[in-house]
């Protein structure tokens with residue numbers, strides 16, 4: 412089956428997936444896994460957590476598809492579940508509390524020795540992940556949806572169920588923050 | 599417009615192409631005259647480009663297989679459970695069965711409430727390591743309830 416864009420999935424196919432039709436479920440997955448995994452990775456900062464988030468997200472989507480009311484767009488609904496699952500996973504991990512420390516240590520070691528940093532060569536992707544990890548969850552969600560996913564402010568507001576001006580102010584503060592961090596650690 | 603307000607626009611709507619023509623032109627003419635704001639613009643643009651150009655990592659091929667397995671397992675679980683079955687544990691009368699089952703349910707829900715702290719003071723719930731609100735996440739809902747604590751509900755600004 413050719414991968415379709417999420418907007419092109421028919422209501423009929425969504426209903427079939429909701430009833431447990433494996434082919435319909437797979438078509439839904441094929442249309443959505445790209446952006447779900449991308450957002451999961453942006454929110455988590457590493458592939459292992461992103462995998463876990465994406466997996467949990469799709470289980471929730473498939474199990475709750477029968478409650479999808481076709482009032483909002485399926486894409487918005489899926490984005491929302493992805494972001495919420497990612498936020499919950501981050502909360503859980505923070506309670507277990509070691510990842511944050513690990514990132515801080517990496518940042519410290521990067522700033523300590525520019526020579527060694529060059530040797531280990533933090534790739535541009537790693538740099539971005541380190542930067543993102545200095546943001547609070549709500550700012551990070553806005554940056555991921557805007558800068559990685561390229562969504563409009565209006566769409567972000569719908570996904571996060573916040574006012575569009577809140578999207579603006581979070582983005583502004585996030586970017587100020589990122590610019591500061593970039594300067595501080597010469598990333 | 600002052601530089602401070604200008605910068606707010608530059609770092610958000612302007613680089614994100616959310617401005618209408620008139621507002622965009624106003625920012626552009628300010629930028630051509632103000633080097634401080636121009637450097638803010640350059641820095642923001644570089645940052646945004648860096649974020650945008652993050653290489654896309656494809657989801658590992660095993661992901662769908664994992665999801666499908668779990669999805670099927672859960673569907674099988676749901677099918678094999680019937681609430682009616684509960685009322686035929688004993689061969690006695692319906693009333694006996696109903697009484698036993700209902701008191702079991704009552705015990706279970708009391709135990710549940712105890713564990714999640716809803717019949718205990720909040721402090722003891724926290725001490726016991728339970729945090730009921732933090733993990734509320736019911737993805738099917740499209741009305742305002744369970745998510746609002748998580749994002750955008752309150753106290754975030």
Ligand SMILES: [Zn+2]
Nearest residue numbers: 601604632635
């Ligand atoms: Zn200026």
